[in-house]
Amino acid sequence: MKMNLNKKFLISFISIILISLLITGITSTYMIDKRFNLYLLKQHEEKIATIKSMIDSAIIKSPMKPDFEGEGLTKYALSENYIIKVFDFNNNLIYTTEVHTPMMGQRRRMMGHRGNMMGPMMGRMFRNMFESYNEDNYTINYGNKEIGRAIIGYFGIHNISREAMSFKLTLYGSILISSLIAIIVSALISIMISRQLGIPIKAITKASKAIGEGDLSIRTNIKTNIEELSDLSSSINGLATTLQEQESLRNRLTSDMAHEIRTPLTTIKSHIEAFIDGIWEPNPERLKDCYDEVDRLHSLVKNLEDINKFKETNYILNKSTFRVDDELARIVNSIIPQFNKKSLKLELDNGAEIEAFMDRDKFKQIIYNLLSNAFKYSYEKGIVKINSYIERESLCISVQDFGIGISKDDMPHIFEHLYRGDASRNRATGGSGIGLTITKTLVEVHGGTIKVKSNVNSGTVFTIILPLEKIQRG
Ligand code: ADP
Numbered sequence: 001m002k003m004n005l006n007k008k009f010l011i012s013f014i015s016i017i018l019i020s021l022l023i024t025g026i027t028s029t030y031m032i033d034k035r036f037n038l039y040l041l042k043q044h045e046e047k048i049a050t051i052k053s054m055i056d057s058a059i060i061k062s063p064m065k066p067d068f069e070g071e072g073l074t075k076y077a078l079s080e081n082y083i084i085k086v087f088d089f090n091n092n093l094i095y096t097t098e099v100h101t102p103m104m105g106q107r108r109r110m111m112g113h114r115g116n117m118m119g120p121m122m123g124r125m126f127r128n129m130f131e132s133y134n135e136d137n138y139t140i141n142y143g144n145k146e147i148g149r150a151i152i153g154y155f156g157i158h159n160i161s162r163e164a165m166s167f168k169l170t171l172y173g174s175i176l177i178s179s180l181i182a183i184i185v186s187a188l189i190s191i192m193i194s195r196q197l198g199i200p201i202k203a204i205t206k207a208s209k210a211i212g213e214g215d216l217s218i219r220t221n222i223k224t225n226i227e228e229l230s231d232l233s234s235s236i237n238g239l240a241t242t243l244q245e246q247e248s249l250r251n252r253l254t255s256d257m258a259h260e261i262r263t264p265l266t267t268i269k270s271h272i273e274a275f276i277d278g279i280w281e282p283n284p285e286r287l288k289d290c291y292d293e294v295d296r297l298h299s300l301v302k303n304l305e306d307i308n309k310f311k312e313t314n315y316i317l318n319k320s321t322f323r324v325d326d327e328l329a330r331i332v333n334s335i336i337p338q339f340n341k342k343s344l345k346l347e348l349d350n351g352a353e354i355e356a357f358m359d360r361d362k363f364k365q366i367i368y369n370l371l372s373n374a375f376k377y378s379y380e381k382g383i384v385k386i387n388s389y390i391e392r393e394s395l396c397i398s399v400q401d402f403g404i405g406i407s408k409d410d411m412p413h414i415f416e417h418l419y420r421g422d423a424s425r426n427r428a429t430g431g432s433g434i435g436l437t438i439t440k441t442l443v444e445v446h447g448g449t450i451k452v453k454s455n456v457n458s459g460t461v462f463t464i465i466l467p468l469e470k471i472q473r474g
Helices: 005-061 073-079 102-111 121-129 158-212 227-276 284-313 324-341 360-377 422-426 435-445
Strands: 082-088 093-096 133-142 145-155 319-323 345-350 355-359 383-391 394-401 449-455 459-467
Touching: 005 073, 005 082, 005 133, 005 145, 005 158, 073 082, 158 227, 227 284, 319 324, 319 360, 324 345, 324 360, 324 383, 324 394, 355 360, 360 383, 360 394, 360 435, 360 459, 435 449
Parallel strands: 345 383
Antiparallel strands: 082 093, 082 145, 133 145, 319 355, 383 394, 394 459, 449 459
16 A cells, blocks of 8 residues: 555654553553552551551450550541451450441441452452452450450552552553653654655655656755755756756757768759759769768768677777887877878877787777877867876876867767767768767776867867776786
8 A cells, every 4th residue: 555655654653652652551550560569568468467466455455345446546547447346255346446437337338348358369459459348357365365356347458549549540641641742742753754755755756757758957956964865866867967968969969960961862862863854964973973972871871880889899808918109109100191191290209118908909999099080170280299108007198189179068078979079060070979989988998087178279188097007917
């Protein structure tokens, strides 16, 4: 059964409180009862003993005509609510306190006679005996001779029971009041906690629903000091931002692709139309134009395929040991002819005279990609510098150009799949927007990172940082 947080908390809190109160109630009542009843029994036995000793004392003083009243028995019996009757040897009533307490006598008759229930039974019977009439028989001896008997009657142990009851009632009352207070306080606390949790959770749920329905501009603006909720809220906001960025990337990608495809298609279409209408002869030169456009389309599709292929194969590393400086020199030598075409100078400052244990082909691909970008985005007759050095236990290789630079808007996206800066597209560099994605992944699979610094129209520096412990054996 589903229930909201408020209800769940309220029920849980109150159940916990009730269970703990029940346990405390039962144990404390049991303990109090046990101790208190023992105490009452002792008191009662002491009083009975006092009464007996008063009777004995009156008998010793005057066996023939004992003065029980003079002994203080009447006063004591009345104050402690006992009914005392003394019979002589012939069973004649010679003394009773009932003459002083006719009401008690009446009550005794109404309650009925329960007989002698002295001794350990008493304790156990306390509860039942409350307010019932009981009698205790006492044989009066003088010397070794039995000269009569006394009946000591009482209602339960009632004068004490009343105090006991009021004490117990007060105790139970205070347990009850504190239970009620505890329940109210726990209900308030549970409402407070469930609100503290419920409000942010509702806001987060609302935001995630909105995101699910496509509103990516929504952000949860909750204020909470609960770490998990604040983390959850930031993740939802982060998710919305990422989705928003991907959405705009997808839009951009779609329009880029449309643009890329439309240009060759328009050319091919217009050429074929002209051939059909007989305006143009399909001579080899015009057919070559068409072929070039088809080729562009073909390489576009190939680039798309490459991305997926790359995803599958880039993690298989075929590592070997090679000198970094030698490898860089080889790469530079092989690319110089291409740079010459644009009258670009390529300067190598090869300070990293170390051996690396890396996938050599992938290392080459990283450097080629960075150099090929530097080539594409440099102005003619410029310079491209490539530096290798060791810094902070890492091999660093930077590729610097003084070309068109990267705008602030493009900067966060250049490592994304198929992302091409505006300037790149406008300059018809022939790029496809996957070079940097591949470069970054290859650096990362070797345990490294790639950084970029750029200023529009001043140039760009890409630096790869490969921790030595990740690229050297042992
Ligand atoms: P592309 O094939 O378009 O060069 P990349 O993934 O290699 O794709 O680069 C992504 C984008 O980053 C480029 O379109 C370009 O806008 C920008 N870029 C990369 N390298 C440079 C550079 N050296 N100078 C200026 N812009 C660059």
